[in-house]
Amino acid sequence: MTTSENEPSSSKDVEVNQESGCLVCTALKRFQSDCVQTLSDRKPQSLCSVHTWLIAKSADAETSADTLLCILDQALEGKSYGVNCEICSWVEQREQAESGEFIKSLQNPGFQTWFREHGGLCIPHARKVFDRVPTNLREIIVSPIKRDTRVLKANLIALLESTRAGMQTHPGILGRVAEHLVGKRGLQIR
Ligand SMILES: [Zn+2]
Numbered sequence: 001m002t003t004s005e006n007e008p009s010s011s012k013d014v015e016v017n018q019e020s021g022c023l024v025c026t027a028l029k030r031f032q033s034d035c036v037q038t039l040s041d042r043k044p045q046s047l048c049s050v051h052t053w054l055i056a057k058s059a060d061a062e063t064s065a066d067t068l069l070c071i072l073d074q075a076l077e078g079k080s081y082g083v084n085c086e087i088c089s090w091v092e093q094r095e096q097a098e099s100g101e102f103i104k105s106l107q108n109p110g111f112q113t114w115f116r117e118h119g120g121l122c123i124p125h126a127r128k129v130f131d132r133v134p135t136n137l138r139e140i141i142v143s144p145i146k147r148d149t150r151v152l153k154a155n156l157i158a159l160l161e162s163t164r165a166g167m168q169t170h171p172g173i174l175g176r177v178a179e180h181l182v183g184k185r186g187l188q189i190r
């Protein structure tokens with residue numbers, strides 16, 4: 001089998017630079033990847049679908065086999081397989097910490113200026129941070145999100161028009177929109 005059932009083969013370019021975009025997502029992707037690389041130190045007992053696949057795909061073969069064997073035993077014993085994924089909960093804890101760091105940085109006028117200009121939060125993380133920042137800083141979160149949304153919307157409309165005119169170029173715009181809407185690919189943001 002060459003393609004996964006969930007990812008039909010497609011010529012669409014959805015790749016997005018992993019080091020750009022949402023600051024919180026970028027930190028979480030790095031953390032998640034470290035979690036998968038250090039599974040021999042702490043072994044999860046329960047995994048969701050996304051993290052089961054991530055381990056199968058990204059951890060070294062010995063660690064993958066050892067971890068999945070343990071999860072398989074848990075599943076056979078009817079333990080809470082698939083719910084209460086431990087990697088999800090590690091990532092969620094880290095998300096709290098990273099959001100806290102971001103909020104601390106947002107008190108800094110230099111960072112405020114930089115953030116107004118560059119943006120750097122996906123919609124889910126903007127929502128989460130918005131709820132935690134003092135009221136006077138909320139506008140700094142909202143204005144880059146609104147601007148990015150307007151730009152992406154204009155790009156999507158242009159893409160739609162060019163595909164309707166028979167042109168088949170997809171310069172990464174669909175991936176950028178997806179990332180803006182739900183966070184970086186491969187993360188489970190709730
Ligand atoms: Zn994000």
Ligand SMILES: [Zn+2]
Pocket residue numbers: 047048049050051085086087088089188
């Ligand atoms: Zn998970």
